[in-house]
Amino acid sequence: MNSPKKLVEIDNINVILGGNCVIDQVSLNIQAGEIVTLIGPNGAGKSTLIRAILGLLKPSSGKIKTAPGLRIGYMPQRLQMDRTIPLNVQRFLNVWRTRNSISIKTALKHVSAEHLAMRPMQEISGGELQRILLARALLRNPQLLVLDEPVQGVDMQGQTELYQLIHEIRNLYHCAVLMVSHDLHLVMSSTDRVICMNHHICCSGHPESVSNDPAYQELFGKEAVESIALYAHHHDHSHDDTGKVVDHSEHLHG
Amino acid sequence: MADFIWHALLAGIGVALIAGPLGSFVVWRRMSYFGDTLAHSALLGIALGIALDMNLNIAVIICCVLIAVTLVFLQQHRFISTDTLLGILAHSTLSLGLISIGLLGVRVDILSYLFGDLLTVTNSELIWIFTGTVAVSTLLIIFWRPLLAITIDEEMAQAEGYPVTLIRLLLMLLMAIVIAVAMKIVGVLLITSLMIIPAAAARRLTKSPESMALTASVLGCIAVILGILASVEWDTATGPSIVLAAAVVFVGCYLIPTHYLGKPKGEAG
Numbered sequence: 001m002n003s004p005k006k007l008v009e010i011d012n013i014n015v016i017l018g019g020n021c022v023i024d025q026v027s028l029n030i031q032a033g034e035i036v037t038l039i040g041p042n043g044a045g046k047s048t049l050i051r052a053i054l055g056l057l058k059p060s061s062g063k064i065k066t067a068p069g070l071r072i073g074y075m076p077q078r079l080q081m082d083r084t085i086p087l088n089v090q091r092f093l094n095v096w097r098t099r100n101s102i103s104i105k106t107a108l109k110h111v112s113a114e115h116l117a118m119r120p121m122q123e124i125s126g127g128e129l130q131r132i133l134l135a136r137a138l139l140r141n142p143q144l145l146v147l148d149e150p151v152q153g154v155d156m157q158g159q160t161e162l163y164q165l166i167h168e169i170r171n172l173y174h175c176a177v178l179m180v181s182h183d184l185h186l187v188m189s190s191t192d193r194v195i196c197m198n199h200h201i202c203c204s205g206h207p208e209s210v211s212n213d214p215a216y217q218e219l220f221g222k223e224a225v226e227s228i229a230l231y232a233h234h235h236d237h238s239h240d241d242t243g244k245v246v247d248h249s250e251h252l253h254g
Numbered sequence: 255m256a257d258f259i260w261h262a263l264l265a266g267i268g269v270a271l272i273a274g275p276l277g278s279f280v281v282w283r284r285m286s287y288f289g290d291t292l293a294h295s296a297l298l299g300i301a302l303g304i305a306l307d308m309n310l311n312i313a314v315i316i317c318c319v320l321i322a323v324t325l326v327f328l329q330q331h332r333f334i335s336t337d338t339l340l341g342i343l344a345h346s347t348l349s350l351g352l353i354s355i356g357l358l359g360v361r362v363d364i365l366s367y368l369f370g371d372l373l374t375v376t377n378s379e380l381i382w383i384f385t386g387t388v389a390v391s392t393l394l395i396i397f398w399r400p401l402l403a404i405t406i407d408e409e410m411a412q413a414e415g416y417p418v419t420l421i422r423l424l425l426m427l428l429m430a431i432v433i434a435v436a437m438k439i440v441g442v443l444l445i446t447s448l449m450i451i452p453a454a455a456a457r458r459l460t461k462s463p464e465s466m467a468l469t470a471s472v473l474g475c476i477a478v479i480l481g482i483l484a485s486v487e488w489d490t491a492t493g494p495s496i497v498l499a500a501a502v503v504f505v506g507c508y509l510i511p512t513h514y515l516g517k518p519k520g521e522a523g
Binding site for chain 2: 054055056072074076079080081082084085086087088091092095096120
């Protein structure tokens with residue numbers, strides 16, 4: 001399962017949106033079968049990075065290479081769908097089926113949501129919707145699952161369950177997972193590698209080592225103690241208001 | 255019944271048949287103001303057609319598509335909100351159309367373009383309407399799935415590899431065709447209502463996108479028939495009579511008690 005095959009190779013990309021450098025020289029590889037979690041504060045460019053990987057936006061510079069014929073299953077942060085579209089869960093999923101898709105029944109079973117099949121989309125709860133969106137991402141039998149904040153709008157209990165589910169799905173589909181998360185402690189047990197980013201990659205590695213990394217502690221400590229203007233820095237660089245690196249000594253990339 | 259009534263009924267039904275499904279997309283995508291803007295710009299198309307001495311239907315289609323493309327282009331630059339942009343374009347194109355027709359110095363019955371003139375539909379206009387109906391329904395059937403996909407979630411559709419911009423353009427082309435053929439029926443000021451009222455009424459009765467689109471066609475036909483009959487009976491303006499009939503159908507649909515519709519509570523949204 002953990003073959004060294006590279007699914008995605010991101011080579012030193014920059015994304016500039018509206019004059020702001022949202023992604024700053026990010027390099028990152030995703031190997032087959034591994035779970036990679038992107039973590040970072042709001043507006044750190046996590047979703048932008050995901051959009052670039054999906055081909056929804058073009059990097060201003062740098063290259064993104066994906067394995068030929070790579071099947072990506074994408075679960076967006078939220079669904080834009082208008083309430084006036086009369087769709088039940090099964091029909092919703094059916095719109096996204098292709099010739100090679102796994103069956104809707106199987107996908108729903110794998111996210112434990114078979115009972116929702118005939119339910120109108122307008123009547124499902126936040127947690128249920130996340131499962132339906134996950135089922136949708138599974139339809140293509142993906143080699144890479146891309147999940148943008150998969151636990152958004154789900155209560156704590158549900159979040160733990162959802163991460164557990166994602167872990168199980170990885171084992172079932174032998175797919176790699178790239179997901180965005182806010183909370184390292186919740187994803188710790190269900191992730192192989194953590195990338196901590198704030199426009200650039202601050203630190204990365206095994207979840208345990210990242211949680212002890214000063215760059216990580218600075219990034220998240222700052223949020224926790226937001227009322228205190230000055231915060232002691234014990235690491236190689238710091239960020240100004242826009243998240244740019246102020247003190248640019250050597251720091252980790254990728 | 256007199257011949258002109260049969261002509262009117264056929265023309266009205268032809269338009270209602272395609273206005274239903276397209277109107278459903280307008281409702282789902284919250285594009286009613288957008289449709290209004292396109293319809294208003296149709297008058298500019300008439301002026302263009304007269305000036306260039308070309309078929310007025312084609313001139314209207316071209317004009318609507320151009321306005322739609324301009325809108326999409328301006329929208330992407332986001333220097334002003336879409337809502338405001340639509341308001342500016344809707345009324346400036348309408349005014350430009352009215353003034354251009356005046357300046358051309360030809361005798362044109364502007365009121366018939368604004369509010370429709372269904373009772374004078376000619377054979378050649380009927381042929382136009384049914385050609386438009388067949389073309390639009392064929393395209394809708396062929397591209398139903400991609401159209402539905404971008405309507406559910408554009409970004410998701412894009413991530414799945416759908417050519418979102420092209421499909422959006424197709425939808426605009428379809429709207430332009432409907433506007434061109436429907437102008438005769440209810441006029442540029444009322445076209446959007448013929449699209450969205452039957453679709454909104456159908457929402458209450460249906461559980462799938464396809465059934466909503468088809469039910470909207472049927473309800474539109476009912477509104478057209480009721481409107482024309484009422485207009486002949488009481489000598490009222492035909493276009494507005496059809497729109498009012500559609501509104502009555504809409505209210506009727508929402509007055510049906512939920513338990514008659516046999517669906518779980520809360521779905522009718």
